[in-house]
Amino acid sequence: MxxxxxxxxxxxxxxxxxxxxxxxxxxxxxxxxxxxxxxxxxxxxxxxxxxxxxxxxxxxxxxxxxxxxxxxxDGDGADYEELTYEGYAPFGVAVFVECTTDNLNRTVASVRSLFSKYGGSLGVNGSVDYMFERKGIFLIKQREDMDKDEFTLELIDGGAEDVSFNEDYIEVTSAMEDFGNMQEKLDELELEVETAELQRIPTTTVSLDNEQFEGVIKLIDALDDDDDVQKVYHNLEASESQMESLT
CATH class of the missing domain: 1.10.10.200 (Integrase, N-terminal zinc-binding domain)
Structure with missing residues (x-):
């Protein structure tokens, strides 16, 4: 990975x-x-x-x-707050958690408990944020009649930094400041976008053996499963066999 x-x-x-x-x-x-x-x-x-x-x-x-x-x-729905937590999974893997909650005490207790349960440690704001860059990430369904070279040039013209073709999907990366321009370009090309979001991309990564990898994945999956957690970012690197173990 x-x-x-x-x-x-x-x-x-x-x-x-x-x-x-x-x-x-x-x-x-x-x-x-x-x-x-x-x-x-x-x-x-x-x-x-x-x-x-x-x-x-x-x-x-x-x-x-x-x-x-x-x-x-638009009526009397719950008032949610957005907040973030930063820390480390076992073996020095940086973890950044984005939450949306209507109960701050419940959320911080849950996140802290999960870090502790799976051998991690919750840190202070800024402890791992510097290890990530904000990037626009777009996941697009491929079309059979698509000319990949021409399509790639069109997206670069719209602000794409990277275009990756993966099976039935195309993943496009842009700088955070080009996110809006990239959306407009994809609309112009009339492409079916499955997801479009600003993500935190690690600037350095950590590789682990299989046993260590599985331990870190337990924390990441547990955080991802928490109802108050919206996104979990990390800098875990994985081999092809480790990626296959997740499918």
């Missing part, structure tokens, strides 16, 4: 195979709620909501669920 890019693809495959659709929808609904509270219920006037809707559709969330979430959030 090279950096976070291949990891996100593997996690997408894993999520498609297991029975965690409900948890995925819960996280998407929270993002819709925060977006509505922040910028209103009109997606045309609220870029964050427009993006949240796009990502929900990419995960096959039914239209009526999306509309219900927007309507509820």
């Amino acid at each position: 090279s950096g976070h890019s291949k990891w996100s693809t593997i996690k997408r495959k894993k999520g498609a195979l297991d029975a965690r659709r409900g948890k995925v929808f819960t996280k998407l609904i929270k993002e819709i709620s925060v977006a509505v509270k922040e910028g209103g219920a009109d997606p045309e006037a609220n870029p964050r909501l427009r993006l949240a809707i796009q990502n929900a559709k990419g995960q096959n969330m039914p239209k009526e669920n999306i509309e219900r979430a927007i309507k509820k959030s």
